[in-house]
Amino acid sequence: MAQGEYEVECPYCGVNLFIVIGEEGFFSCSDDYALGDVEKSLLRAADPAELEGLAERLHDQALADGQPVVAERLLxxxxxxSCTDCGTGFSVADRVIANAMPTW
Ligand SMILES: [Zn+2]
Structure with a gap:
């Protein structure tokens, strides 16, 4: 539940990145992190006060449902x-939605 692992493409260089949001942390990496020694780029959480639209509704709903862990992961x-190859910053949700909707 609320364990997220997404495969996205860097919007600049097109390299495949894994986005990991879960018990192992919040980061992106360019190779299969399960193999171990890969470069990780930490995600930067959104400011709850600056959420709007769908993001705000999902975050509010998670808190209302007593799911603070889910709410944090949504942030x-x-x-x-940012891309571990070229350093380009991007919105996690934009890239995930470009590939597939999250399952939670
Ligand atoms: Zn890149």
Whole structure:
């Protein structure tokens, strides 16, 4: 539940990145992190006060449902990441939605 692992493409260089949001942390990396020694780029959480639209509704709903862990993960999903290859920053949610909707 609320464990997120998404495969996205860097909007600049097109490299495949894994976005990991869950018990192992909040980061992106360019290779299969399960293999171990890969470069990780930490995600930057969104400011709850600056959420709007769908992000705000999902975050409010998670808190209303007594799901603070889910609410925190949503802040990372709607936060910022950067490519481990070229350093380009991008919105995590924009890239995830460009590929597939999250399952939670
Ligand atoms: Zn890149």
């Amino acid at each position: 990372y999903l709607f936060g910022q990441s």
